[in-house]
Amino acid sequence: MRRYGVYTKSDGFSFFCQNVSMFDMKLSQRIKNTPESPIRKLEPAARSAKARGIKIYHLNIGQPDIKTPNQMVSWLKKTNIHHLAYTESQGNRQLIKSIVKYYHQLGAKDITEDNVIITAGGSEAIQWCFFSICEIGDEVMVFEPFYTNVEGYARMADVKLVPVTCKIENGFHLPSNQVIKSKITKKTKAVYLSNPNNPTGTYYSPSEVKRLYQLCLKNNLYLIVDEVYRDFIYQKVKLSTALNFEKKSQKGRMIIVDSFSKRYSLCGIRVGFMVSRNKELIQNVLKFGQARLAVGDLDQQIAGRMDQVPPDYLKKVKKEYQERREVIYQGLKKIPGAVFTKPEGAFYYVTKLPVGDADKFCEWLLTSFHHNQETVMLAPANGFYLSKGKGKExxxxxxxxxxxxxxxxxxxxxxxxxxxxxx
Ligand SMILES: Cc1ncc(COP(=O)(O)O)c(C=O)c1O
Structure with a gap:
């Protein structure tokens, strides 16, 4: 018989864990199939570089250094909180009201409180999309390279992601309907699109999104549009949402994933939300919300200050990102053999570098390279693809x-x- 000690004595939980010996602890196939985050897998190498005194420029992770709006955090210093409680499972009522108002400003004027549910980040919203619309073994289409954590969420839900490959040469825009249609099977339940896209920064135009939505309608599929980077589009377009492409008669085939993480540089509060005209879906998703009780009260109170953030905040942030995008562009132009287009949104580039194996190169940057005791950390892009061998460089x-x-x-x-x- 084996002995398992999940926590050590020093954790203070030894009474519970030291003698778990009655059964052989097996892990589920589900967890074994869940991939490690390709964005974080180089962290041990980064830690050991730091231990050697090397300064790392972190360009590997989507956590902005931009300051959170003062209006959202400065009140914390003054407030005298006595009790932090569970909120309603659907979310803090005031926050939901603010989100409804915000969606009206985006043009979706028919959205009401019943169309919204607060989630623990956009991450939970994506998970709940899968949990609520897919059976075990169903398929969801993604455009690769795609936001890699979606693969983790799919694995948790026993859903299979089916990749449609986009090409670097045309800025990773959507392929033809014919290509997309060829990947639809009897098991396909939904299409997931991040717009603007992580990792490519591609902004899919209204006509691209409308085309995809029409295709979804014709094939009886949901369209999950992840708009967590909505505010960061560097073309002259009016701030909007894909919900505006849904006619009332088509109610309910579109689900928007949204979040405070990137918009207000609030990755640490873990507040996102799901918006859909499909009230039945939201009502049912609420059962997941009830099961996990609530999103953090304080986190939601911080997010709930959104009405007080002046529009100038996002204008300035967008300008800053636009300038940063230009710095990367000019830098990449100086690297012979680099293949890239200037992305239209978010804060990412996917670039081909003349290095043969980008995975090894990114690791080498941390283990064997430095310039004046400094180096740079990047995310190898192969982890953003499902198709074998894609994105190697x-x-x-x-x-x-x-x-x-x-x-x-x-x-x-x-x-x-x-x-x-x-x-
Ligand atoms: C496209 C996309 N969707 C969703 C998320 C999840 O964000 P969060 O859970 O912090 O709201 C991220 C985070 O990087 C993302 O890039």
Whole structure:
């Protein structure tokens, strides 16, 4: 018989865990199938680089350094909180009302409180989409390279993701209907689209999204549009939502995933939401909400200050990202053999680098390369693809640090590519 000790004595939970010996602890196939985050897998190498005294420019993760609006956090210093309670499972009522108002401003004027549910980040919203509309073994279409955690959510729900490959040469825009249709099977339940896209920064135009939605309607599929980067589009377009493409007669085939993480640089509060005209869906999803009780009360109170953030905040943030995007663009132009287009949104680039194997290159940047005790950390892009062998030479660059740092990082990247190819 084996002995398992999940926690050690020093954790203070030893009474519970030290003698779990009655059964052989097996892990589920589900958890075994769930992939490690490709964005975080280089963290041990980064930690050991830091331990060697090397400064790392982190362009690998979508956590912006932008300041959270003052209106959302400064009141915390003054407030005298005595009790933090469960909120309604659907979410803090005031926050839901603010979200409804916000969606009216986006043009979806018929949205009411019954169309919204607060989730623990956009992450939970995506999970709940899968849990609520798919049976075990059903398929959801994604456009690769795609937001890699979606694969984890699919695995948790026993859903199979079916990739449609987009190409770097046309800025990863959607392929023809014929290509998309060829991937629809009897098991397909939904299409997931992140717009603007993580990891590519592609902004799919209204005509692309409408085309996809028509295709979904014809094939009786849901369209899940993840708009967590909605505010960061660098073309002259009116702030909007894909919900505006849904006619009232088509009620309920579209689900919007939304979040506070990127919009207000609030990754740490874990508040997102789901919006759909399909009230039956929202009512049923509420059962998941009830089962996990509520999203953090304080987190929702912070998000609920959204009405008080002046529009100027997002204008400035967008300008900052636009300038950062330009710094990366100029830096990449100096790397012979790099293939890229200037993305229209979010804060990412997927770029092909002349390095053969980007996975190894990204690791080498942390283990074996430095320039004046500094290096750069990138996310290898193969982890954003499901099709084997795709994205082998590609990396994702997140412009989430200041321009001065980005400039240095891009100089370093050029030197690194040269050195890698010399060695
Ligand atoms: C496209 C996309 N959707 C959803 C999320 C999840 O964000 P959160 O759970 O922080 O709201 C992310 C995070 O990076 C993302 O890039």
């Amino acid at each position: 590609e990396v994702r660059i997140a412009y989430v640090i200041k321009k001065s740092g980005l400039r240095k990082a891009m100089v370093m990247l050029k030197l690194a590519v040269e050195k890698w190819n010399r060695e």
